[in-house]
Amino acid sequence: MSDRAAKGSPTLEDVAREAGVSRATVSRVINGIRNVDPSIQDVVRRAIAATGYVPNRAARSLVTRRAGSVALVVSGAGEDDGDGPEAPFRGQVLADPFFGRISSGVVGFLRQRGMHPLLMLADSTDARKQVVSYLRQGHADGALLVSIHARDPLPEMLVGAGLPCVLFARPPQPVPISYVDLAHRDGGRLAADHLVERGCQHIATISGPLDVLASQDRLAGFRDALARHGHPYVPCEEGNFTLESGERAMAALLAQHPEVDGLFVANDLMAQGALHVLREGGRKVPEDVAVVGFDDSSAAASARPPLTTVRQPIEEMAAEMTRLLLDRIDQPDRRLTSVIFEPTLVLRQST
Amino acid sequence: MSDRAAKGSPTLEDVAREAGVSRATVSRVINGIRNVDPSIQDVVRRAIAATGYVPNRAARSLVTRRAGSVALVVSGAGEDDGDGPEAPFRGQVLADPFFGRISSGVVGFLRQRGMHPLLMLADSTDARKQVVSYLRQGHADGALLVSIHARDPLPEMLVGAGLPCVLFARPPQPVPISYVDLAHRDGGRLAADHLVERGCQHIATISGPLDVLASQDRLAGFRDALARHGHPYVPCEEGNFTLESGERAMAALLAQHPEVDGLFVANDLMAQGALHVLREGGRKVPEDVAVVGFDDSSAAASARPPLTTVRQPIEEMAAEMTRLLLDRIDQPDRRLTSVIFEPTLVLRQST
DNA sequence: GAGCGCTGGGAGAGCGCTCTCTGAGTGTGT
DNA sequence: ACACACTCAGAGAGCGCTCTCCCAGCGCTC
Structure with missing residues (x-):
């Protein structure tokens, strides 16, 4: 003693x-x-x-050559660089509940194995280099990568450094990496089927930014299903996933297509904006216009009326992503595997 | 080669x-x-x-006896235990944007020093033990502790284990630990002064749960200031920081004090609920009732009308908390220091 | 010119652990 | 009875780094 x-x-x-x-x-x-x-x-x-x-963890990993932990890397939000180092809070990525739900899933899964993730932000060229070098030092055995936007070089950098890596969402360019993703097309289809079933005749949509794969797929799935139901033409306004863009898109839609009685919005936040504009325009939801959102985020439940929405099982997806990574770390030679999750429709008062 | x-x-x-x-x-x-x-x-x-x-990080920390990283521990949400380990997603703590903003501040500060935090959840007795043992293994040199509720034993457990530790928010019981906090009373005062200045005559408030120190302080500061302005009596309904509780509280307030023309709500989410109920009750905001929220969360900006609110500089507080911890790790013998931040009023359309 | 401090660099002892190798002890088959 | 396999435990060699010695060289004082 x-x-x-x-x-x-x-x-x-x-x-x-x-x-x-x-x-x-x-x-x-x-x-x-x-x-x-x-x-x-x-x-x-x-x-x-x-x-x-x-x-003693250090002594152990010195000989096992294993850190016994993984990194959760949030990447993107800085295609354009040359950013000053004096902007420490730039990018509210981490404050996005979407990301919070991913963390939740990751942490929830890892803790069962007595592990905890290292939280890293890679939002500039410098930051990405730092992340790779940090991981190469052996701080983590692999990385869970949540990439914000297309053409993120980080996945390739990590693979190049020989680090096991799993993505959240399918990479835009084909890269030999495992990933989990949602069947976004099926999500669009769910929304379409539901609106048709509710008897909507004049259906429109507000899409996400169309350079994002997920947005494209949601829109394509929605349109395909509507076409099958005999609606070959669907008015569409493009938003950028923010509340304001939802308001703008709704206003534009309303101006050009005042007869609209059914609406699919590619995420809940924009849908909330659409609800504001519809209310101000004197349209009752769901009586005059039925609205379907996407994500089942907290915004969906707190909207008035609460949003019917397409649910992504984000926590489960994050957990699966983590499982894939741990598997890969254990058996680096195993074939890459990816898992696609099915969305479900959550019915609330907006339809 | x-x-x-x-x-x-x-x-x-x-x-x-x-x-x-x-x-x-x-x-x-x-x-x-x-x-x-x-x-x-x-x-x-x-x-x-x-x-x-x-x-090689392991070799280095083996001899320096330093991990070169810190843990960000979210604690609480499980005073009551005996919970099955099969509930990996229980507690949406991490999805709370409040926590996201803290992460943002922490990550933003640490990355400048080439460090990254370990993200840990301690929401049950077992989890807390696991956290302490994990940290004792040398995975991190200290802990940043975000405690969800009162009587959390974790701070004392960590101090007992000899781990440097800094809290977000003042501990309910006096514990020899550094912390950062907001001057919540001043926040209440800001709201009171503003409502009086706007000419409100019948002012009421919706408080947070009164077993939380921050809620008590916000209410006390609000009441004190109103008393100085000649409003000795202030109707108050207690909420629990959720949207629904805000709706409930607003309904109760409206039933008992229909003459209300000014309202201070202890957080933005409840304020959003209050706005819903006011609108349904046919009251216009801000014409009939002026509403002030608290936090300046994303809910404040996305509310309609956008909320005037008391802003907590959460990112800055988190960064300072991190700085305090790193200082403490460098000089363990230095006297404990705590830092209190001042809130500011953010004016929007709800007043 | 002997003694001194001061600077720049090498040698080598560990940090605490894992894991292979070795060997003692205990059955089992013929 | 002896060879052989098999089980279990100890000895000891590192993993890659830091850091304390230690020593060589140089310029200075007296």
């Missing part, structure tokens, strides 16, 4: 002495490997408890 | 050989210590570039 206090925390050696066995045996017990006599296991475990031993 | 590929990544030894100096010298150059001849520094740097050397 006293000498331990002087020497810092107890080591394997201390436990071994306490238990009257060798370091190797204690190590075996701790890592649960090979055949150790049960009675000796007991003695060792008692010694561990007595000394209050905790394995 | 070829032998390096065979042996994994290059080590100090490799760089030393390439540069024709000793390991120690290379180490000195990398860590920028002591006097190394500039010409030799140059040679070494070239050798580092040539070999593509990256220092």
Whole structure:
């Protein structure tokens, strides 16, 4: 007790002495490997408890060459660079609940394995380099990558550095990386089927930015389904996923197509903006116009009326992404695998 | 090149050989210590570039006894325990934009020092134990603690384990820990002064849960200021920071005090709920009722009308919290310091 | 010119762990 | 009875780095 206090925390050696066995045996017990006599296991475990031993992570990973942790990297938001280092809060990416739900899923999954993610932001060329070099130092065994926009070079940089890596969402260019994604087309289809079923005759949509794959797919799925239902033409305004852009798009739609009675909006935040404009325009939702959102974010529940919306199982997707990464770290040679999740329709009062 | 590929990544030894100096010298150059001849520094740097050397984090922290990273721990949300481990997504804490803004501030500050936080959730007794043991293994040199509610035992557990630690928000019980906090009373005062100045005569408030220190302080500051302005009595309904509770509280307030023409709500989300109820009740905001929120969250900007609100500089607070922790890690013996931030009033259309 | 401090660099001892190798002890087959 | 396999535990060599010695060289004082 006293000498331990002087020497810092107890080591394997201390436990071994306490238990009257060798370091190797204690190590075996701790890592649960090979055949150790049960009675000796007991003695060792008692010694561990007595000394209050905790394995030293650095020493362990020095020899195993494993960090025992993974990084959660949020990338993008800085295609254009040359940004000053004096902008530490630039980009509210982390404050986006979408990202929060991903963290939730990742943390929830990792903790079951006694792990915790390293949170990193890669929003400029410099930051991306820093991330790669940091990971190469062995701070993490792999990376979970949430990329904000197209043409992000980070996935390739990580693969180039030999780091296991899984993406959230399919990469725009084909890169040999595992990923999880949502069947966005099916989400669009769900919305379309629902609006038709509700009896809407004049259906329009507000899409996300069309350089984003997910936006394209949601729109395509929506249009395809409507075409099958006999609506070959669907008015569409493009937004950029913000509330204001939703308001703008709705106003434009209303001006050009005042007869609209059914609306699909590519995310909940824009849908909330659309609701504002519809209300100001004197349209009742859902009586005059039925509105379907996308994501099932908190904005959907807090909108008035609450939004019917296409739900992405983000937490489950994030958990699966994490599982894929851990698998890959364990077996680097295994074939790449990707998992596509199906969206579901959440019915609320807006339709 | 070829032998390096065979042996994994290059080590100090490799760089030393390439540069024709000793390991120690290379180490000195990398860590920028002591006097190394500039010409030799140059040679070494070239050798580092040539070999593509990256220092091995594990080896380094084994000898320095420093992890070189800190943990961001979100605690609480599980006073009551005995929860099954099968609930990985329980608690949407991480999806809360409030927490997102904290992460943003922390990450933004740390990255300037080439560091990244470890994200941990401590929402049950088991999880808290796991967190402490994980940190004791040396995964991080200290913890940033965001505690969700009162009587969280984690701060004391961490201090007990000898881990440097800084809290976001003042601990309910006096614990010898540094913290950052907002002058919540001043926030309440700002709201009161503003409503009085706007000419409101019948002022009411919706408070947060009154077992939370911040809620108490906001209410007390609000009441004190109103009393000074000659409003000794202020109707108050207690909410729990959710949208629904804001709706409920507003309905109750409206029923008992239909004459209300000024309202202070202890957070933006509840204020948004209040706005819904006011609109349904046919009251115009701000003409009939002026509404002030708290936080300046995204809900404030997306509300209709946009909310006048008391702004917490969360990112700055988080950055300062991080600075305090790093200071403490560097100089463990230094006196505890805490920093209180002043709120500001953000004027929008709701008043 | 002997003694001194001061600077620049090398040698080498670990940090705490894992893991291979070795060897003692215990069955099992013929 | 002996060879052989098999189980279990210890010895010891590192993993890659830092950091404390230690020593060589140089310029200075007296």
